[in-house]
Amino acid sequence: MVDLKALTESVGELDEEKVLEVLDSFVATNPSEEDAQQVVAACQSGMAIVGDLYEKGEYFVGDLIFAGELLTNAINTLKPVLGSTNTASAGSVVLGTVAGDLHDIGKNIFKSMCEAAGFTVYDLGIDQPAEAFIDKIKEVKPNIIGMSGVLTLALEAMKDTVDAIKEAGLRDSVKIIIGGNPVTKEACAQIGADAFTTNAAEGVKICQGWVK
Amino acid sequence: MSDAVSLSNERTQMYKDLYRGNVPTRIPVSSAFTLDAMILYAGMDIAEIYWDMTKAEAVFDKVCQDFFSDSMPGGTRRYPSFYQLLGSKPFIMGSTGTMQHPNVMGMGPEEYDEFIASPYDCIIEKILPRLYTELDSDPFSRALALAKAARAHGEEMATTGMIAGKMRAKYGFAAIPGNATTAPYDFMADFFRSFTGISKDIRRIPDKVVEACDAITPILIKKGKIPVKSEYGVTVIPLHMAPYMRTQDFEKFWWPSFKKQVDTLSEMGINVSLFVEHDFMRYLDHLYELPENTIMRFEYGDPKLVKEKLGKKHIISGFYPLMLLHTGTKEQCIDKAKELLDILAPGGHFMFDFDKNAFDLSGNIVENLKAVQEYVYLNGRYSEAERAGNTEPKPRVNRTDEIIAEIDANMNSKYFSTWSQYKEKHTELFERLHSVAAPKIEKFEDVMFNFIINLCS
Numbered sequence: 001m002v003d004l005k006a007l008t009e010s011v012g013e014l015d016e017e018k019v020l021e022v023l024d025s026f027v028a029t030n031p032s033e034e035d036a037q038q039v040v041a042a043c044q045s046g047m048a049i050v051g052d053l054y055e056k057g058e059y060f061v062g063d064l065i066f067a068g069e070l071l072t073n074a075i076n077t078l079k080p081v082l083g084s085t086n087t088a089s090a091g092s093v094v095l096g097t098v099a100g101d102l103h104d105i106g107k108n109i110f111k112s113m114c115e116a117a118g119f120t121v122y123d124l125g126i127d128q129p130a131e132a133f134i135d136k137i138k139e140v141k142p143n144i145i146g147m148s149g150v151l152t153l154a155l156e157a158m159k160d161t162v163d164a165i166k167e168a169g170l171r172d173s174v175k176i177i178i179g180g181n182p183v184t185k186e187a188c189a190q191i192g193a194d195a196f197t198t199n200a201a202e203g204v205k206i207c208q209g210w211v212k
Numbered sequence: 213m214s215d216a217v218s219l220s221n222e223r224t225q226m227y228k229d230l231y232r233g234n235v236p237t238r239i240p241v242s243s244a245f246t247l248d249a250m251i252l253y254a255g256m257d258i259a260e261i262y263w264d265m266t267k268a269e270a271v272f273d274k275v276c277q278d279f280f281s282d283s284m285p286g287g288t289r290r291y292p293s294f295y296q297l298l299g300s301k302p303f304i305m306g307s308t309g310t311m312q313h314p315n316v317m318g319m320g321p322e323e324y325d326e327f328i329a330s331p332y333d334c335i336i337e338k339i340l341p342r343l344y345t346e347l348d349s350d351p352f353s354r355a356l357a358l359a360k361a362a363r364a365h366g367e368e369m370a371t372t373g374m375i376a377g378k379m380r381a382k383y384g385f386a387a388i389p390g391n392a393t394t395a396p397y398d399f400m401a402d403f404f405r406s407f408t409g410i411s412k413d414i415r416r417i418p419d420k421v422v423e424a425c426d427a428i429t430p431i432l433i434k435k436g437k438i439p440v441k442s443e444y445g446v447t448v449i450p451l452h453m454a455p456y457m458r459t460q461d462f463e464k465f466w467w468p469s470f471k472k473q474v475d476t477l478s479e480m481g482i483n484v485s486l487f488v489e490h491d492f493m494r495y496l497d498h499l500y501e502l503p504e505n506t507i508m509r510f511e512y513g514d515p516k517l518v519k520e521k522l523g524k525k526h527i528i529s530g531f532y533p534l535m536l537l538h539t540g541t542k543e544q545c546i547d548k549a550k551e552l553l554d555i556l557a558p559g560g561h562f563m564f565d566f567d568k569n570a571f572d573l574s575g576n577i578v579e580n581l582k583a584v585q586e587y588v589y590l591n592g593r594y595s596e597a598e599r600a601g602n603t604e605p606k607p608r609v610n611r612t613d614e615i616i617a618e619i620d621a622n623m624n625s626k627y628f629s630t631w632s633q634y635k636e637k638h639t640e641l642f643e644r645l646h647s648v649a650a651p652k653i654e655k656f657e658d659v660m661f662n663f664i665i666n667l668c669s
Contacts, residue, residue: 016415061456062411069412100308105315105407126314127307152538153308153572186539 001035002026004042011046012053014063016070019043023077033083040082043074047116051201061109064200068112089120091211094136094174095146096124098157106180107148110200114146117204130164137170143211146203147193149180155187162192175210179203219384223282227386228444230527231483232605233505235560239553239592240386241585242565243275243285244534244577248310249570250275250286253578258309262292265371272375276383280585284376284385289392289666291368294361298667299345302403310571318343318668319404321413324420327404328427332625332661335668343403344667362663390446393436393477394669396425396469398452403668407453414457414465425469430619433476435665436484437616443608446507447477448485455490467498478503481610485509488530496521511567515555528556529563537566537584538575545580546587553592560598564588628657 002022010018026039050067053059059067075082093114097107104126111121122140124132133145145165147158158178165171176193179200188196194210197203226236245253247268251261254271261268275285290311295303302316318339319327327334341348346357380387394402400421401410413421438445454466474484485507492499493513499506500522509530510518518528536548549564556562570577620630631650634657635641641649 014415058458060458062407062414062453062461063458065408065411066415069408100306100310102304102306102312102314108408151310151312151571152535152574153310156572156574182535184535 001031002039002042004038007039007042008045008049011043011067011070011074012049014050014066014070016066016073019046019070019074020077023074027077027081031081033081036078036081036083040075040078043071044116044118047071047113051113051204054201055199061105064109064113065105068109068116071112071116088118090118091144091207092120092122092140092142093144093146093207094122094124094133094140094142095148096128096133097126097148098154098161099127099129100157101149101151101154102126103150103180104148106150106200107146110146110148110179110203113200113204114207117208119144119207130161133161134164134168134170137165137168137174142174144207145174145176146207147176147178149178149182152182154180155182155191158183158187158193159191166192175207177203177206216381216384220380220387223384223386224388226282227388228605229602230560230563231444231446231505231507233561234602234605235594235599237594237599239557239588239594240282240563241280241588241592242283242529242563243279243281243585244537244566244570244581245275245279245285246569246571247271247286247288249573249577251309252573253278259292259305260309262288262290262305262309262311265291265368265375268372269375269378272379273382276379279582280589282386283388284379287372287376291365293368294364297361297364298347298357300343301345302343313402315406315408316343316403317406317409319409321405321409321417324413324417324424328420328423330624330626331424331428331431332623332628332664335664336625336627339404340664340667362660365663365666366659388444388446389438389440389442390448391436391438392448392450393432393473395449395451395453395466396429396432396473397421397454397466398450399428399432399669400424401453407456410453411456414461418464421465422468425465429469429473430622431665433473433480434616434619435662435669436473436477436482437480437612438482443481444483445481446483446485448487449474450487451489451492454495455492459494462495463498467495471498471501474502474506476615478506479609480612480615481608483507487511493517500525502526507563509563509565515552519556523556523559523561525561527561527563529565530567531556532564532566532584534566534568534570537570537577537580540576540580542576542580542583545584549584549587550591553588557592560594564592628661630654 007022047067050059054064095107095111097104111123114121122136124136147161149158162176177195178188178191178193179197181198183196183198195206197206226240229236248258250271251258254274256271261271272286290303292305303311303313306312323338347354401407405413436447454462457466477484483505488508488510491512499508504525505527507527507529511530515531522528531552532548536545631654634653635646
């Protein structure tokens with residue numbers, strides 16, 4: 001069996017070569033699904049370390065992007081031994097960049113970190129009108145809505161989206177978090193979101209607090 | 213001399229003083245508006261004006277009439293016409309009309325060697341056809357698409373140039389020639405490898421990233437050349453990726469090629485103006501190493517610390533939080549301006565500007581912007597005593613011709629010729645015409661070079 005603690009550390013150190021080497025030899029032993037799930041959990045714990053180092057200012061956005069890539073590669077390597085049983089999801093998030101804004105780097109980082117934390121994420125994409133959020137809420141009944149944007153005009157679109165969710169009678173069924181460069185406490189209150197963040201790792205923690 | 217001309221001269225002199233490290237008569241004030249916000253202010257449709265720049269004159273006129281600024285507000289180089297004609301992926305118009313840059317990848321990680329061998333060839337042959345769908349076609353359609361786009365670009369530039377001329381003549385803005393270029397690592401990231409791609413490359417193929425940045429540096433120096441001869445040209449470089457990297461990565465991948473670029477532009481007699489985007493507080497010691505009187509507009513950080521570390525050698529600007537204009541009261545906005553002036557104005561080396569430019573007019577921005585600009589105009593004045601240390605500016609070193617000749621000679625591209633390379637191949641051109649032909653041939657080689665690099669940044 002893999003040294004889970006060492007694996008977690010390697011993921012935390014973003015040592016891709018080492019992580020993939022360990023996982024490749026693990027997969028070659030034809031392990032049980034249960035063992036494989038433990039290895040996944042160890043990788044996810046590594047991502048939590050990455051998040052902490054980011055919050056401490058030791059890692060930066062570029063490192064988070066690479067961490068997301070590393071985790072995707074790790075999970076793909078493990079896929080053949082993971083089987084088809086669905087593991088329990090931590091919760092579900094409908095995520096999108098709001099209307100008028102085409103930026104998605106921050107959204108994608110948040111997405112990969114949410115997935116690493118065990119959330120099921122429905123990513124709508126960029127430049128998404130309020131109706132797209134509403135249709136998806138009706139379809140998948142998520143716990144959380146994540147709205148992202150970089151331009152200041154995104155704040156207006158976030159407010160329109162929250163208003164439309166209210167009008168559709170869906171506001172009480174979801175928590176709403178907004179993220180991106182222009183969001184602030186004041187903007188959050190004005191928009192009517194439940195939380196705001198400019199830090200993906202912190203955003204994931206907020207979401208985890210909501211689904212506990 | 214008309215009022216506008218003498219006002220323009222006076223304003224131009226303020227900038228000239230600053231750029232040579234002297235204390236100006238007063239602190240220059242900039243507008244906070246992007247062209248998008250200006251169009252909204254004029255009550256017009258952003259998308260429509262971007263498509264038909266002839267209508268922008270009314271927009272500029274209204275904003276210049278209603279708001280104070282020492283330099284011309286607004287301006288863009290992102291015209292939808294040529295992007296549309298080329299089937300652009302890196303720059304597209306969002307549903308509100310604002311031109312935006314999605315995360316695109318024009319170059320694969322396996323193409324570094326080819327890029328390093330000849331960046332200009334790799335850009336033309338491999339990268340542009342991926343970024344622009346109309347260039348991913350048969351050679352004839354491709355040639356026609358590029359010709360249409362270059363023509364459209366030229367026309368849009370001429371239209372905005374004409375409007376700028378009119379506004380300058382009417383409102384007496386400062387006349388300082390300018391250009392823009394990109395930092396080498398940012399250039400590799402923005403359109404080629406993408407934010408996500410390059411963040412992986414520096415871990416997987418670090419040496420190739422360094423070599424690619426070195427290979428593109430001369431091209432990006434050439435791109436930043438001031439198009440007219442001037443003692444006071446300013447080349448803007450918006451800085452992008454550095455705050456998103458660890459310091460050790462920044463020092464290895466981002467900084468060396470950038471430093472070389474700025475040093476060389478300085479040797480070309482240019483004042484480089486950096487838009488220091490996001491948080492550069494980790495890098496103040498690096499910024500200090502840049503040539504004297506480099507202009508740095510900060511988006512974020514501690515103005516006191518920046519003044520202390522850089523304020524005697526460089527020209528500081530920015531820091532004013534735009535968001536406050538949207539959300540604050542008039543009093544709060546003026547207090548903030550006063551606070552920044554108190555910190556940054558003493559001893560000169562300071563221009564007033566905002567941390568970023570406005571794209572929309574939400575909240576109280578219109579009234580607050582007017583109040584802040586008026587406050588700085590009235591209170592940002594230097595006394596004779598404060599200006600007593602000013603010295604006669606020495607002529608600057610200007611090695612432009614030599615530097616550009618060397619870059620051109622080393623372009624190593626099938627698609628770029630210096631005049632001497634050209635005339636060797638084209639013996640049909642009568643020698644007696646060489647002196648008149650050479651400037652034209654060189655000019656259009658450079659026009660296309662600038663257009664091509666513009667499409668990549």
